[in-house]
Amino acid sequence: MRVVLKLGTSVLTGGSDRLCRPRMVDLMRQMAALQGAGHQVILVTSAAVLAGWEALGFPPRTRTVAEKQLLAAVGQGVLMQTYGALAEIYGVKVAQVLLTAGDFRDRTRYLNARTTLDGCLARRILPIINENDAVATSQLKVGDNDTLSAFVANLAEADLLVILTDAPGLYTADPRTHPEAVLIPLVERIDAGIWEKAGGAGSHRGTGGMHTKIQAAEIATRAGTPVIVAPGDAENALLRAVSGEAIGTRFVGHGSRLEARKRWILAEIASGQIELDAGAAKALRERGSSLLAVGVRSVVGEFERGHTVRLLSPSGEEMARGLTRYRSGDLRRVAGLRSSAIEAALGFSDGPEVVHRDDLVLL
Ligand SMILES: Nc1ncnc2c1ncn2[C@@H]1O[C@H](COP(=O)(O)OP(=O)(O)O)[C@@H](O)[C@H]1O
Numbered sequence: 001m002r003v004v005l006k007l008g009t010s011v012l013t014g015g016s017d018r019l020c021r022p023r024m025v026d027l028m029r030q031m032a033a034l035q036g037a038g039h040q041v042i043l044v045t046s047a048a049v050l051a052g053w054e055a056l057g058f059p060p061r062t063r064t065v066a067e068k069q070l071l072a073a074v075g076q077g078v079l080m081q082t083y084g085a086l087a088e089i090y091g092v093k094v095a096q097v098l099l100t101a102g103d104f105r106d107r108t109r110y111l112n113a114r115t116t117l118d119g120c121l122a123r124r125i126l127p128i129i130n131e132n133d134a135v136a137t138s139q140l141k142v143g144d145n146d147t148l149s150a151f152v153a154n155l156a157e158a159d160l161l162v163i164l165t166d167a168p169g170l171y172t173a174d175p176r177t178h179p180e181a182v183l184i185p186l187v188e189r190i191d192a193g194i195w196e197k198a199g200g201a202g203s204h205r206g207t208g209g210m211h212t213k214i215q216a217a218e219i220a221t222r223a224g225t226p227v228i229v230a231p232g233d234a235e236n237a238l239l240r241a242v243s244g245e246a247i248g249t250r251f252v253g254h255g256s257r258l259e260a261r262k263r264w265i266l267a268e269i270a271s272g273q274i275e276l277d278a279g280a281a282k283a284l285r286e287r288g289s290s291l292l293a294v295g296v297r298s299v300v301g302e303f304e305r306g307h308t309v310r311l312l313s314p315s316g317e318e319m320a321r322g323l324t325r326y327r328s329g330d331l332r333r334v335a336g337l338r339s340s341a342i343e344a345a346l347g348f349s350d351g352p353e354v355v356h357r358d359d360l361v362l363l
């Protein structure tokens with residue numbers, strides 16, 4: 001099995017202000033055991049910011065972007081050094097891959113990242129991934145490592161995504177504020193009821209809390225990869241999750257595995273959205289048609305040719321994602337026009353399809 005493992009700051013610190021080496025060595029032992037059993041493991045790690053803060057002797061925090069970037073730049077090195085030393089104990093080799101949103105948006109960079117990951121796995125090297133916090137600005141960031149791990153799971157076409165955290169799984173409400181909450185062991189569909197359970201922003205060290213874990217589960221399960229959110233401090237949590245034992249919350253993967261290109265479309269961050277009229281929504285859904293300008297009601301946000309956009313039905317529901325062949329400004333000018341009128345309106349035409357059926361994934 002190809003497994004993506006995401007370790008949150010909460011797990012790597014054991015709830016303290018420092019990297020918890022005993023915890024990390026135990027997790028490395030489990031990763032090495034999986035590798036030894038023939039599985040392929042990709043690690044998505046958080047805690048660079050925390051490690052930087054620890055390494056600098058806990059200076060007062062300003063919580064600015066610049067401070068976070070500085071701490072991440074210091075801490076990422078510490079994090080890799082720590083993983084490297086622990087991996088050596090088990091004879092595991094490690095590689096560092098730092099990614100950010102642009103690497104999922106740009107087809108060439110996306111394919112390069114995939115080649116590097118495949119190369120590592122073929123040589124039994126453990127790729128250790130984090131967001132490239134030191135250079136990424138907020139608008140160009142994935143923003144949280146739960147979502148990043150789902151993008152990585154899609155990119156690597158993983159069989160399983162395991163998110164270890166400081167909660168025992170998804171509860172009916174935030175267990176920190178609702179002691180009566182109980183564990184939800186299985187989620188077949190991520191509906192409004194599941195989103196409601198997500199609560200607030202997580203622990204004071206983590207980013208996003210359960211909300212981003214559900215978001216990650218949605219991205220990965222849509223592409224057919226099941227997701228397990230489980231407690232990082234439970235004995236052999238990773239090994240148990242991979243062996244299929246009931247632990248934490250399991251989100252069921254949906255549908256058949258999408259072919260690589262369609263996975264890429266889903267893995268990407270949407271730059272904007274296109275609202276369709278009823279006829280276009282029906283043609284896409286029932287006849288597998290491409291989207292033509294005539295079916296475009298309105299355009300939200302700014303995007304370039306080749307970017308991923310959300311396609312919304314007339315009721316406002318996201319019904320598909322695809323790569324647009326027209327940039328947002330041009331599309332606004334041709335919305336509702338027949339294909340033959342595009343050239344007269346723009347002075348050029350990039351073809352009749354706004355989103356070609358080959359570049360479209362229905363949700
Ligand atoms: N419904 C819920 N079930 C479980 N945990 C929840 C829920 N809603 C919010 N949380 C909170 O999410 C936290 C985990 O997220 P976070 O602190 O970001 O961890 P990590 O660093 O692992 O990403 C838990 O400590 C928990 O308090």
Ligand SMILES: N[C@@H](CCC(=O)OP(=O)(O)O)C(=O)O
Pocket residue numbers: 007008009010045046047048049050072130131133143144145146205206207208209
């Ligand atoms: N990239 C950041 C972590 C961002 C993040 O999502 O944190 P967490 O919620 O602890 O998984 C870091 O390395 O500090």
